[in-house]
Amino acid sequence: xxxxxxxxxxxxxRLILKDNLDQxxxxxxxxxxxxxxxxxxxxxxxxxxxxxxxxxxKIYQSSKLEVIQIIQTVLNLQPINFEEQVTIFEALEIFSSxxxxxPDCYLLAKSKINQYKFxxxxxxxxxxxxxxxxxxxxx
Amino acid sequence: xxxxxxxxxxNQITLPVELLNxxxxxxxxxxxxxLSGNQFVIRTFRDVLKSLDKLSQGLQIKTKKLQAxxxxxxxxxxxxxxxxxxxxxx
Numbered sequence: 001x002x003x004x005x006x007x008x009x010x011x012x013x014r015l016i017l018k019d020n021l022d023q024x025x026x027x028x029x030x031x032x033x034x035x036x037x038x039x040x041x042x043x044x045x046x047x048x049x050x051x052x053x054x055x056x057x058k059i060y061q062s063s064k065l066e067v068i069q070i071i072q073t074v075l076n077l078q079p080i081n082f083e084e085q086v087t088i089f090e091a092l093e094i095f096s097s098x099x100x101x102x103p104d105c106y107l108l109a110k111s112k113i114n115q116y117k118f119x120x121x122x123x124x125x126x127x128x129x130x131x132x133x134x135x136x137x138x139x
Numbered sequence: 140x141x142x143x144x145x146x147x148x149x150n151q152i153t154l155p156v157e158l159l160n161x162x163x164x165x166x167x168x169x170x171x172x173x174l175s176g177n178q179f180v181i182r183t184f185r186d187v188l189k190s191l192d193k194l195s196q197g198l199q200i201k202t203k204k205l206q207a208x209x210x211x212x213x214x215x216x217x218x219x220x221x222x223x224x225x226x227x228x229x
Contacts, residue, residue, distance in 0.1 A: 019206065035184055050218055078187070
């Protein structure tokens, strides 16, 4: 039976930051096993959030553009199955063009993709959502 | 049967699964088809890793500096700190 691994946030960050080469190489090895179908690899949405918080936080202070490009690239690592991949891509798209926090962008993306109405007391988010709702779906 | 193919952006296109199987069989690994200008290009897992490495160079340099200035550098502590920081900002 194929073993399935859920990857922790520090695994995703290690791929980006290369702070520990031994552990980085262990991740690459695991991804190679994932590529050949020997194991299945999953990454949860919360790990993407945590990665974004670390990169945009006080220590790294990365620009929004840099973080968006990095996360978009991470999401394209084929051996890893990312939970809500399409929603995260959409959230990154909203994040790139609006001054909202990433969690707010995620909520808007989730509502838009599922064709939900968005109910919030945050008028700024509601206004942006109404604009997005008028756009034709890209998929 | 068709296969929903994810592009580099959130867009998706639909291609026959036979075509994808042929491409994967030829490359011997998972593939990603990315849109580059007006052309579709095939990117392997290693190509994506290279792109990630290139994009993350600045962050990797910063990490080395952080490690040099703090022998107790711990990524898990940084994750916890960043979460606290985010929730305190709300």
